[in-house]
Amino acid sequence: MWEIGLQLRFAASLPDNPTDAELATECKRGNLRAYERLYDLHSARMKSVAFHMLGSHADAEDAVQETFLKVYKAVSAFEGQSSLATWIYRILINCCYDVLRRQQRRAEASPIRDHPSHSDLPLKIALRGALSALNERQRLVFLLFEVEGLKHSEIAGILEVPEGTSRSWLFEAKRELKRMLTESAV
Amino acid sequence: MKFECGDLERAFEHAQLMPEAREHLKHCAACRKEYRLWNEISSTARELHEEWDTPALWPAIRDVLGKLPNPQGRRPWWAAQRTWMLTAAAVVLASTVGVFSVAPWQQHPPQEGQEPAAVRPLASSGNRDLLTEQALAEVERTESAYRQSIDKLSHLAQSELLKPRSTAGVNCKEKLKLLDDAIAETRANLEQNRYNMRLQTALADLYREKKQALQELLTSDQKN
Ligand SMILES: [Zn+2]
Numbered sequence: 001m002w003e004i005g006l007q008l009r010f011a012a013s014l015p016d017n018p019t020d021a022e023l024a025t026e027c028k029r030g031n032l033r034a035y036e037r038l039y040d041l042h043s044a045r046m047k048s049v050a051f052h053m054l055g056s057h058a059d060a061e062d063a064v065q066e067t068f069l070k071v072y073k074a075v076s077a078f079e080g081q082s083s084l085a086t087w088i089y090r091i092l093i094n095c096c097y098d099v100l101r102r103q104q105r106r107a108e109a110s111p112i113r114d115h116p117s118h119s120d121l122p123l124k125i126a127l128r129g130a131l132s133a134l135n136e137r138q139r140l141v142f143l144l145f146e147v148e149g150l151k152h153s154e155i156a157g158i159l160e161v162p163e164g165t166s167r168s169w170l171f172e173a174k175r176e177l178k179r180m181l182t183e184s185a186v
Numbered sequence: 187m188k189f190e191c192g193d194l195e196r197a198f199e200h201a202q203l204m205p206e207a208r209e210h211l212k213h214c215a216a217c218r219k220e221y222r223l224w225n226e227i228s229s230t231a232r233e234l235h236e237e238w239d240t241p242a243l244w245p246a247i248r249d250v251l252g253k254l255p256n257p258q259g260r261r262p263w264w265a266a267q268r269t270w271m272l273t274a275a276a277v278v279l280a281s282t283v284g285v286f287s288v289a290p291w292q293q294h295p296p297q298e299g300q301e302p303a304a305v306r307p308l309a310s311s312g313n314r315d316l317l318t319e320q321a322l323a324e325v326e327r328t329e330s331a332y333r334q335s336i337d338k339l340s341h342l343a344q345s346e347l348l349k350p351r352s353t354a355g356v357n358c359k360e361k362l363k364l365l366d367d368a369i370a371e372t373r374a375n376l377e378q379n380r381y382n383m384r385l386q387t388a389l390a391d392l393y394r395e396k397k398q399a400l401q402e403l404l405t406s407d408q409k410n
Contacts, residue, residue, distance in 0.1 A: 004328070013398065013399070013402070022394060028257055028258050028259070029256070029257075029258070030256040030257050030258070031249055032251060032252060034191075035248070035251060036244065036248070039244050039247065043240075043243070045235075046238060047238070047240065048235050048236040048237065048239075048313070051236045051342045052234070052236065057236075057238055061235075061240055061243055064243065065246060065247050065250070067249045068250075068251065069247075069250060069251070069254075072251050072254060072257060073254070073257070075257050076257045076258045123226060123227075123230045124230050124233055124234070127227065127230050127231065127234065128234060131234070140315065142231065146227070146228050146231035146232070147231045147232065147235055148235060149232070166197075171199045173199065173229065174198070174224065174227055174228075174338075175195060175198070177227050178220070178223055178224060181223060181227070181410070182220075
């Protein structure tokens with residue numbers, strides 16, 4: 001019987017360029033076209049954010065899938081106080097933290113990896129390595145702002161901090177990255 | 187203030203210091219190197235955006251979501267009406283029973299030292315079933331009227347659907363076929379269990395979709 005429901009929820013129409021409110025309404029109705037639109041709009045960036053947080057494509061895809069599941073289950077409580085995108089990224093980041101906590105528990109017995117000196121590597125590779133050595137909040141703000149191109153106002157909404165805090169964490173992140181990248185092997 | 191090498195980091199944080207920093211950079215190679223690296227971190231960061239194909243990801247998500255119950259657990263409008271009618275029936279029942287149960291008590295209050303009469307059942311289950319049956323019959327009549335109005339709309343849309351080169355007609359025809367099949371199956375299932383609210387909800391959603399599709403078709407016909 002659910003196949004009929006699935007067909008129906010796929011047959012449900014959606015405006016050509018739905019507003020945030022229209023998308024939220026359709027998501028609340030269970031209209032899978034609305035979720036598909038959200039996927040089309042955000043999945044590329046969501047995958048990239050999750051990849052940088054988790055370090056593997058497979059884990060990133062799992063996190064994106066888990067995020068959509070949580071969005072679906074929680075959307076009836078979404079009241080539009082933030083944009084739908086902000087809310088979804090917040091859920092994604094929490095999903096990634098859940099995975100990280102599980103990974104951390106598994107890795108506790110493993111030896112700590114040495115971070116190589118970054119000074120001799122091409123900048124892109126060195127930056128990727130240095131990024132993984134930042135603390136969580138610095139890495140997250142750097143990822144969202146510099147890598148994914150979000151605005152400080154959007155990041156502030158996702159992380160539920162003032163905009164000034166987002167700017168300040170980004171500065172700390174860049175200062176730390178610069179330090180690591182210029183650090184000589186001497 | 188005289189801008190010195192140690193001030194460069196503050197200039198990165200506070201943009202208002204940048205004009206002075208730029209003046210300093212003209213004469214200081216070490217700070218120029220720092221400044222270039224600061225900017226390169228941002229430009230290189232954009233290259234770290236990671237893209238890869240995941241053709242199976244959305245279908246997997248869709249399949250999982252499709253198996254979940256509707257987020258709001260919504261009920262069809264005729265179910266809401268049924269609830270309203272049952273509530274009204276309950277009120278009528280309660281007030282009727284109230285007359286019988288309260289009125290005698292008012293007429294014959296227990297005398298001092300006399301035990302109150304044992305509480306009698308308020309209504310027989312037979313009466314309740316009858317009221318539920320009546321309410322459901324009313325729901326079904328309403329549903330039938332709704333279906334007839336959609337049939338009229340279908341009739342009006344026939345000419346648009348029969349136009350050979352109408353893209354809207356082709357798309358809509360496919361969608362209507364899908365909906366009609368689903369409606370037929372749901373109705374057949376409902377005949378086995380008239381009280382199944384999940385099926386009532388599904389049927390209401392299907393009718394609503396069909397109505398919307400027909401209206402869109404007729405509107406597009408008027409626009410063309
Ligand atoms: Zn200097």
